[in-house]
Amino acid sequence: MNFSYANELILREKNFEIANGRQESTWYLFHNHVFGAAEVARAVAELAGMDTNLAYFSTLLHDIGKIREKYEKRFHGVLGYEMLKKENSDIARACLLHTFPFNRLESFEHCRNMFFDRREDYDLTADFIRSHPLNDYDLLVQMCDGLSNAYGLVTIEERAEEYARRHGIDIPPGMLESMHELKDYFDKKIGVDVYTLFDKVSAKDIFISYPRCG
Numbered sequence: 001m002n003f004s005y006a007n008e009l010i011l012r013e014k015n016f017e018i019a020n021g022r023q024e025s026t027w028y029l030f031h032n033h034v035f036g037a038a039e040v041a042r043a044v045a046e047l048a049g050m051d052t053n054l055a056y057f058s059t060l061l062h063d064i065g066k067i068r069e070k071y072e073k074r075f076h077g078v079l080g081y082e083m084l085k086k087e088n089s090d091i092a093r094a095c096l097l098h099t100f101p102f103n104r105l106e107s108f109e110h111c112r113n114m115f116f117d118r119r120e121d122y123d124l125t126a127d128f129i130r131s132h133p134l135n136d137y138d139l140l141v142q143m144c145d146g147l148s149n150a151y152g153l154v155t156i157e158e159r160a161e162e163y164a165r166r167h168g169i170d171i172p173p174g175m176l177e178s179m180h181e182l183k184d185y186f187d188k189k190i191g192v193d194v195y196t197l198f199d200k201v202s203a204k205d206i207f208i209s210y211p212r213c214g
């Protein structure tokens, strides 16, 4: 995987949605989340002695199925996995394994309205989770997914609050605890608080500006 190929995939999804009526000015919502999360992943991977390319591209592309989710009524993890599996199965797995911290997947009934329209997508995800024990890259994507939103890098609490608001729900039980568990794991692994890497990442020119209210 290289940057121009990954960026091409992202731009293809952007153009698909714009062709379906999305305003280009709202693209920051997707762009800032994935590019911010990917830079945090790279910074953590560097300190952890992990493969920085795998960490960066797994995180950059973890939501690549998101754009088509509402058109195809499929779980975005499955769509992303299908898009990437031939190109790079290590990166493709991030699509299926990023959504549920520590792969704590609840029942289909519990996940139905938030994640799964189709039972077969749930079954495929559950099977994949069972047959792919978590590795540090999976955990890193899960953590970084929770540290970047449309407006830049955020704390676990800020991200959880935004997530709940967006879905019109209370913060799901256990979500904050699981995210802190992930962050504690990497804080220990790299010997510094992951939040201290935010300044270094934010200094990079990676975010698209967005309309500010008030």
Ligand SMILES: [Fe+2]
Pocket: 033, 062, 063, 145
């Ligand atoms: Fe994400």
